[in-house]
Amino acid sequence: MLAQVSSLPVPALPLEAIRHYVALQRDLDDFIAVAVRSALDRGADWADISAVTAVSVSSLKSRYAKTQVARIVKNRAQRRPTFAAPATDASAVPDCESPELPSTAKPTPRDRSHAALSRALSHLHRHSGRTVRQVALWAGISPSYVYRIMSGERFPTWSTVQRFARACDADPGNLLDLWCAANGIAPDPDQPFARALARFVGALRGMYLAQGRPPLTLLAGRLGAVAPGELRVIAALLTSRSLAGAENLSWAATAALTKVMNGDVTRARVLWQAVHQRASRPPHGTA
Incomplete structure (x- = not known):
């Protein structure tokens, strides 16, 4: 994402590369904290970790104490992008980009369906051979929004999903049930x-x-x-x-x-x- 954003002259999104960098740095900080505790559990001592990280033992003990890392993991779980709980009626879903999604404690079947839709969109983009900017232009949405719907941070409308799929030369019909499931719309058992x-x-x-x-x-x-x-x-x-x-x-x-x-x-x-x-x-x- 950083490479893609940094190569695109998008005046409307001057802070996008910084946002991605901050998110990446935060993920790395979380990873290192858990890795340090894992190394200790597997027999390493603070001096060994100090030699690898070039951080003093006293700083390591303060930064990566058991309670501190537990708090880091808890905070990470709370800030992860979670999934929307859209209306059950397709006509009640507004045809616009959705707001930031609220956090939930435990994934529901609808959450899992939203995650599945996000993965499908991401897969289509990766195999389309097109840049995020190209997909965004052809779908009529911003590059930033493309990133967010592929990561699951935002929930797209059906018209957005259709345009995204066509921008990737894919059949929107293959995404319809994923989108309906994420909206809580049950399949119609009585169709031609x-x-x-x-x-x-x-x-x-x-x-x-x-x-x-x-x-x-x-x-x-x-x-x-x-x-x-x-x-x-x-x-x-x-x-x-x-x-x-x-x-x-x-x-x-x-x-x-x-x-x-x-x-x-x-x-x-x-x-x-x-x-x-x-x-x-x-x-x-x-x-």
């Missing part, structure tokens, strides 16, 4: 077959993006007793734009894949059932 199928496959692809698109061989090795035919369907669904075969995936294979990709099994079940309920219903009316 084509839409239900697209939502189901998009959710699987969104989970795959959130995990950084791991090698398919790694996924296959963790899926256990999934039939070879279904493994081929899964591989095709995750790596192409085709929806072929998605309606033939069993719930056992879908559940296994969802768990391996740290997805929400309950949401996946609703999306899977929507596909199969529609596929099994007789057509209505005349041609």
Whole structure:
């Protein structure tokens, strides 16, 4: 982030590089504090640590006492970027950049969904071959805001997610269920077959993006007793734009894949059932 910001002449953001530097320095300070306590626990003494850090033993003892490091860890947990609790109705979410998000003590399922969306956006950017400034310009947002939604510090609107995805040459539909889950919007179990199928496959692809698109061989090795035919369907669904075969995936294979990709099994079940309920219903009316 520092390299990216420092190379961009953005007059509107003159302090951005300093903000990133301060955040980085704070993280390093936290890391050193925990590393010192870890070294002591593993048998090092203060003199050894003093020799490595070029800090006097008395200063080390004062700075990295057990109670002091415990306080550092506690403060770090409190200041970490946490996740929004948006409205449950999509129409109630304003189409604007969100304010700073409040801190929460314990991650909720919605928090985890927000983190998954942030990881997916970050992965899309890294593999787009474009700079943050390019993505920001094409998405119509600021470079600073791009950083914040990729880190999970801010929660983007759906229109922002769509523009971000298109700026990375990606399909926004693969992010829709991640965004809905982070908003607390439940999947719709009653949709036309084509839409239900697209939502189901998009959710699987969104989970795959959130995990950084791991090698398919790694996924296959963790899926256990999934039939070879279904493994081929899964591989095709995750790596192409085709929806072929998605309606033939069993719930056992879908559940296994969802768990391996740290997805929400309950949401996946609703999306899977929507596909199969529609596929099994007789057509209505005349041609």
